[in-house]
Amino acid sequence: MxxxxxxxxxxxxxxxxxxxxxxxxxxxxxVHYLDNGASAQTPDAVLDAVRTYETTSRANVLRGVHRLAERATEAYENARIEVANFLSVDPMEVVFTGGCTAAINLVAYSYGSLLKPGDRIILSELEHHSNIVPWQLLRQRSGIEIDVVPVTVNGRIDLNALPRLLTSRTKLISLAHVSNVTGTLVDVHAVVTLAKTVGAKVMLDGAQRVPHGPVDLSAMGIDFYAFAGHKAYGPNGIGVLWAKAEHLEAMPPFHGGGSMIGRVTFTETTWAPPPRRFEAGTPPIGPAIGLGAACRWMRTLxxxxxxxxxxxxxxxxxxxxxxxxxxxxxxxxxxxxxxxxxxxxxxxxxxxxxxxxxxxxxxxxxxxxxxxxxxxxxxxxxxxxxxxxxxxxxxxxxxxxxxxxxxxxxxxx
Amino acid sequence: MTDQLYQDRIVALAKAKTGAGKLATPTKSARRDNPLCGDRVVVDVKLDEGGKIAEIAHQVRGCLLCQASASALASVAVGRDAAGIEKVRLDAERAIGREEGEAGEPFAAFAPVKAHKSRHECVLLPFEALKEALS
Missing domain, CATH: 3.90.1150.10 (Aspartate Aminotransferase, domain 1)
Known part of the structure; x- marks a missing residue:
């Protein structure tokens, strides 16, 4: 056994x-809770971190000069560092989003806007709707094409079928790191190796992988990674997009608003550098702090x-x-x-x-x-x-x- | 075990499969899906000259509650028009607590569903399909 x-x-x-x-x-x-793939439960460490923020440091981040704002900003950015440590990446490559779905939509919209009609994206048959529909919306907007890798009878992505889908127009392969139905782990090394033969980027939906321990993204050779806080013992309303710095630098904003700008005039607006470029408006501060605590807690196991x-x-x-x-x-x-x-x-x-x-x-x-x-x-x-x-x-x-x-x-x- | 949603009468209605299948030459047919759970009901009806249901059949790809509801509905649908089916639906809605009053048979059997709001749509999906078929 x-x-x-x-x-x-x-x-x-x-x-x-x-x-x-x-x-x-x-x-x-x-309570026999076996629905963790939908939402995991939350430990005291996370509840305490959120309560501490809400009761000692609640304020908006980045803009205020008062002490509560300073505390809130520090806690928010420390949460980014906790997430980065969990993923073995640079904190400046960690974007807080509203969830995993929001993170994938961000890539589909922003990175997707760099694609041209006829460019191709590869998904698999076992993807969650959140890793299908954003790409269909991109297809409607931009005229890209979607190819689908089949699954085997055992519920695994059939990587033997992947080579024949690869073309010079393939720009991205986006797959579930772990299936939310079958629990199967994709062979990331094989996917990355194949993707490199045509210069395609690789994105993984890590929603079902992250709740089971730290992920070393720096060693995986992928380009984008998304996950949700609430499935990883953190609060609702928070998720993460990690992307290589060079991609984030090249990507235009998804949402516009406060915080994501360099300078705004009515004739021209410039963008803040990543990750703030992708965090328009007041972010989910408490949930982000809770997610940071969840990542810290997971690293204690x-x-x-x-x-x-x-x-x-x-x-x-x-x-x-x-x-x-x-x-x-x-x-x-x-x-x-x-x-x-x-x-x-x-x-x-x-x-x-x-x-x-x-x-x-x-x-x-x-x-x-x-x-x-x-x-x-x-x-x-x-x-x-x-x-x-x-x-x-x-x-x-x-x-x-x-x-x-x-x-x-x-x-x- | 804490409650008895699946009481014998509901299970018996589902197992009876009254009206399960297809009609060879339906006057009208309609399909309704519940996007949340994936349940699907297809209803075929043959109408008489007065617009009343002469024959009814249903195909359910769904849970036991949906099967039981389709079976119960088929057992009382013949001879009714759209207004008559609405009266039956009122019984179903009374049984699950969406409407005031006492539910008539056979839908009184669905009273245990009252406490399970997430399952109310399972009972009502066959009505939605039939309503569309009669529209």
Whole structure:
């Protein structure tokens, strides 16, 4: 069992204690939260950081000269440094956005405006709608073309199919770092190597990867990376776009307003240098500070142990599902090259009815198309039931889920 | 377990699959999707000369609640026109607490859905498809 031995030394109870929401009892039941891929829970460290800002330093950033404004600005910029440390990049390459979707839209709009009609972008069949629709909007605006890499029956992006999609007009390959449906990890090295053969840039949607530990972007050779705060133990309303400095320098603004300017006149306006060029108006200051705290908190965990713990739970889940008549996994059946997001089907029971039944057992999961309708269409599925695991989950969460699935199998078909 | 949304009567309605399938020569047909959850209902109707439903069939790609609602609707639709279907819808809306009053059968069976607002649309989607087919 991959990593099960290492997980023995991971103190999951100590991690759980840091998440006050998990100690709740709702309708007489403990909270078995397995919907982390939608939104993860938030530890005291993040709640404390936001509260400290709101109660000791709340003010607008960058413009004020008073002490609260100075404190707020320092906390906001320190959060940028925390994020940069988490990603092993320069803080000046970190742009705070409203979320992961906002970050991808920023690239699609701003970098996209540098593309010409007939230029091509490659996506995959398993992308979240947030990594499809912004490019379709760009296609409408600019006349670019979109090519789609298929997925294998195991729910992995079929990189064998990628070379034949590459052309001299391919400017960008934008893929999920980790699938929000199957948990599969894309082979970044292979993608970057292939992209370089035609000079294409690479963007990764890191929404499902970042909640599972630091990412060394400096070693990956990619160009753009996006993720959301609320899936990474931080607040809602904050996300991050990282891009190489040379790209940010070349990109025009997305939104216009305060903070993102150099000098404004009615005849001409100049832009601030990145990252402020892309942070028009008052940014989400408290959420950014919370996200900085979340990145700092994540770096306090031993992720070798935490990941082994998460994958031991995936094994427990997969073993249990295989013993339930009519339950089948959608996606890889192993723990290799994947993260702890597991989709399954229960024959004769709609995923929403599985999820609703699980709720009555105190188990929170997500069911449906997971904002991946093209992937569902590819496999002719109504949807799946998705279990997404975080380091604070334990065996009781998995066992409660398996009990609920057994109940659904008994009563709903 | 904390509640009993899937009570025997709702499960029985879904399993009955009343009206499930297609009509060979429908007078009208309509499809409605719920973009949030992906549920899809296609309703075929054959109308008589007075505009009343003579035959009805439905194809549901959706959850048990949606299947049960389509089945219940098909069981009472024949002989009704658009206004008559609106009266049935009132029963459904009463059952799930969107309207005041006591729900008539067979939609009284949907009373357990009242507490689950996120599932109300599952019950109403077949009505939306039928309304469009009758429009």
């Amino acid at each position: 991959a990593g099960a031995e290492q997980s023995m030394s991971f103190d999951v109870a100590a991690v759980r204690r840091q998440f006050p929401i998990l100690s709740q009892i709702i309708d007489g039941q403990p 031993d992720w070798k142990e935490a990941h082994a713990h998460e994958m031991a739970l995936v094994e427990r889940l997969m073993d249990g599902l295989q013993k339930i008549d009519g339950a089948t996994l959608f996606g890889p059946g192993s723990t290799q090259n994947r993260y702890p997001v597991v989709s399954f089907l229960l024959e004769g029971v709609h995923p929403h009815d599985v999820a609703q039944t699980l709720d009555s057992f105190g188990v929170a999961v997500r069911a449906g198309h997971h904002c991946c309708q093209p992937l569902m269409d590819r496999f002719d599925l109504d949807g799946t039931t998705r279990v997404s695991i975080a380091p604070y989950n334990d065996n009781t969460d998995i066992d409660a889920l398996l009990t609920g699935v057994q109940h659904a199998a008994r009563t709903l078909r």
